[in-house]
Amino acid sequence: MTTLFISDLHLSAERTDMTDCFLTFMREEAQGIDALYVLGDFFEMWVGDDDHSPFHQQIKTAFKQLTNTGTPCYFIHGNRDFLIGKRFSRETGVTLLPEHAVIDLYGQPTLILHGDTLCTLDEKYQAYRKKVHNPLIQWLFLRLPLALRRRIGNQLRQGSSKANQEKQQTIMDVTPEEVVKVMAEHQVHTMIHGHTHRPAIHQLMVEGQPARRIVLGDWYDHGSVLVCTPQGCELQTRAFADTSHPAD
Structure with a gap:
């Protein structure tokens, strides 16, 4: 009995490793498990379900092959791929979840989320997030020509990278008080999220009870997987066959 969690792969055609x-991982580890959860920022950029590039088709095929075997796969949007929609779900068999979801992880109610909503000190990002999650703005954007959407997406990605380089690391991390607040609201003592790229298992207190916050790692230098069984959870890494990649 195994459940796997991944996030922040930031997949792109340029990063073949x-x-x-x-x-x-999909062929050798995800087959036959209880469930696979993808907690956002799976793609480096997603500008619409109508982007049928060979790279995207390759990834969707991998998901479809997995779900066709009966392995459940669930997806929570991140800040890079929040436009993944119903067509992607139909084509892959992946179930889209709300931004905050409570699951039963071997008898333990567990809150899963991408994690960007916990970074409340990053006020500029939170204001940007509110805009791009506006349904009207998304509706208008998705009706632009695909080539234009790709150009806009690349510009936003470059702007985000530059802005993050200028921010203090503490601002980009989660706000501890927000973590406790959200866990209390959902009445859980286990939280799993990504976004911050700081894999760790943190111990904390929620309403006077011991709790834990598990942070998933990114896939920039190696794969990162949270492996959970009825006996517990462990953060693990997976080596790339070829660790060379283009400079930022």
Whole structure:
């Protein structure tokens, strides 16, 4: 009995080492497990379900092959792929979840989320997030020509990278008080999220009770997987076959 969690792969056609590691993971580890959860920022950029590039088709095929075997796969949007929609779900068999979801993880109610909503000190990002999650703005954006959407997406990605370089690391991390508040609201003592790229298992107190916050790692230098069984959870890494990649 095993459940796997991944996030922050930031997959792109340029990073074949990362993609190869993911495809190997899907073939050799994800088959036959209880469930696979993808907690956002799976793609480096997603500008609409109508982007049928060969790279995207390759990734969707891997998901479809997995779900066709009966392995459940669930997806929570991140800040890079929040436009993944119903067509992607139909084509892959992946179930889309709300931004905050409570699951039963071997008898333990567990809150799963991408994690960006916990970074409340990053006020500029939270204001940007509110805008791009506006249904009207998304509706208008998805009706632009695909080539234009790709150009806009690349510009936003470059702007985000530059802005993050100028921010203090403490601002980009989660706000501890927000973590406790959200866990109390959902009445859980286990939380799993990504986004911050700081894999760790944190111990804390929620309403006077011991709790834990598990942070998933990114896939920039190696694969990162949270492996959970009825006996517990462990953060693990997966080596890339080829660790060379283009400079930022």
